[in-house]
Amino acid sequence: MNTQEIINLFEDALEIEQNSLSESTNLSDIPEYDSMAKLSLIILSDDEFGKKLSGEQIRDFKTVGDIVKFLSAD
Amino acid sequence: MKRTFISGASKGIGFALARRLSDEGQNLLLQASSDEGIDRLKDQFGAKGHLFWKSDFTNPSSITNELEGLLRDFGTLDGFVHCVGIRSRRPLSLFQLEGMQAVMNANVVSFVETMRIITKRGYFNPGLSVIGISSISAHVGSPGVTAYAASKAALESSIRCLAAELFKKSIRVNGLVCGQVNTEAYHELMSSKESEADPVLQRQYMGLLEVDQIVDAICYLLGGSSSQMNGTMFPAHAGFLS
Numbered sequence A: 001m002n003t004q005e006i007i008n009l010f011e012d013a014l015e016i017e018q019n020s021l022s023e024s025t026n027l028s029d030i031p032e033y034d035s036m037a038k039l040s041l042i043i044l045s046d047d048e049f050g051k052k053l054s055g056e057q058i059r060d061f062k063t064v065g066d067i068v069k070f071l072s073a074d
Numbered sequence B: 001m002k003r004t005f006i007s008g009a010s011k012g013i014g015f016a017l018a019r020r021l022s023d024e025g026q027n028l029l030l031q032a033s034s035d036e037g038i039d040r041l042k043d044q045f046g047a048k049g050h051l052f053w054k055s056d057f058t059n060p061s062s063i064t065n066e067l068e069g070l071l072r073d074f075g076t077l078d079g080f081v082h083c084v085g086i087r088s089r090r091p092l093s094l095f096q097l098e099g100m101q102a103v104m105n106a107n108v109v110s111f112v113e114t115m116r117i118i119t120k121r122g123y124f125n126p127g128l129s130v131i132g133i134s135s136i137s138a139h140v141g142s143p144g145v146t147a148y149a150a151s152k153a154a155l156e157s158s159i160r161c162l163a164a165e166l167f168k169k170s171i172r173v174n175g176l177v178c179g180q181v182n183t184e185a186y187h188e189l190m191s192s193k194e195s196e197a198d199p200v201l202q203r204q205y206m207g208l209l210e211v212d213q214i215v216d217a218i219c220y221l222l223g224g225s226s227s228q229m230n231g232t233m234f235p236a237h238a239g240f241l242s
């Protein structure tokens, strides 16, 4: 999955408009990025990428790009 | 010698209960779903003469096919404690039919199917006491916990119905409503949570429960001192629901 596809998946999970986020968007500037959205991210990471995402890792993410980097790393 | 069947005996509450009852000299039928779970049981109890059963309760037909044969070898039951409980946290937008079915099967359908078999004539002793481990999730809604909470609420309802149906056979059926308990599963859950503090513990004002406190409550429900209790949901939630 390329960067844009991952961002679109994340937008889907947050139920926000497609292509409204970029890698540099700060997570703290996204009102929809609440605890349910974080739970969705944990599940997407597991379902779609087979990667376990811990609460600690989630708390370290600052930008959308951090999430993309984590999900696309080998 | 008393005989008790513990489902989900390889970890947490079930494991601690198995240790307690084994120390008291009971004969146990101990179930787990994985090879690691069965190995753990054999390591701990291999020399005690208990019976071990590997079975995946997300597919309850394994109970239908295997439990009667096991009980014929094991003997008539005095107690059954259903500790198997799959947790699930998933927002509705990521709901999966198979996931919810697996949770319902393991947490409640397997309980009812086990009850059907163990309450047949010849498989239990009068006074059989049954306990299903429920959760505060059955009583208070929180986002993302739909499947687990629904399964525990269904478990509690099935316990009340079975209690009313089975008392004529001298069988008692009760539930234990647990708050957060200091188990491996609890710590796993917390490490996967997005927030650092556990919001449940703010409401569970007497603090995190220790496994031995839960085992004390189960032993009370199993034993003769609770002989008048049937169809109840015994509180073990350290104030959460008060």
Ligand SMILES: NC(=O)c1ccc[n+]([C@@H]2O[C@H](COP(=O)([O-])OP(=O)(O)OC[C@H]3O[C@@H](n4cnc5c(N)ncnc54)[C@H](OP(=O)(O)O)[C@@H]3O)[C@@H](O)[C@H]2O)c1
Pocket (backbone or CB within 6 Å): B007, B008, B009, B010, B011, B012, B013, B014, B031, B032, B033, B034, B035, B036, B037, B038, B055, B056, B057, B058, B082, B083, B084, B085, B086, B106, B133, B134, B135, B136, B178, B179, B180, B181, B182, B183, B184, B185, B186
């Ligand atoms: N811990 C808490 O804070 C808490 C709070 C409220 C309620 N409860 C309830 O208490 C019960 C025990 O929880 P716990 O945390 O002590 O133990 P746990 O870690 O959840 O242990 C689960 C047990 O069930 C077995 N199991 C797992 N998946 C299974 C499956 N598909 N089929 C059959 N068996 C399966 C496991 O065997 P393997 O080892 O082989 O996988 C293990 O023996 C559960 O019903 C839970 O819902 C716990």
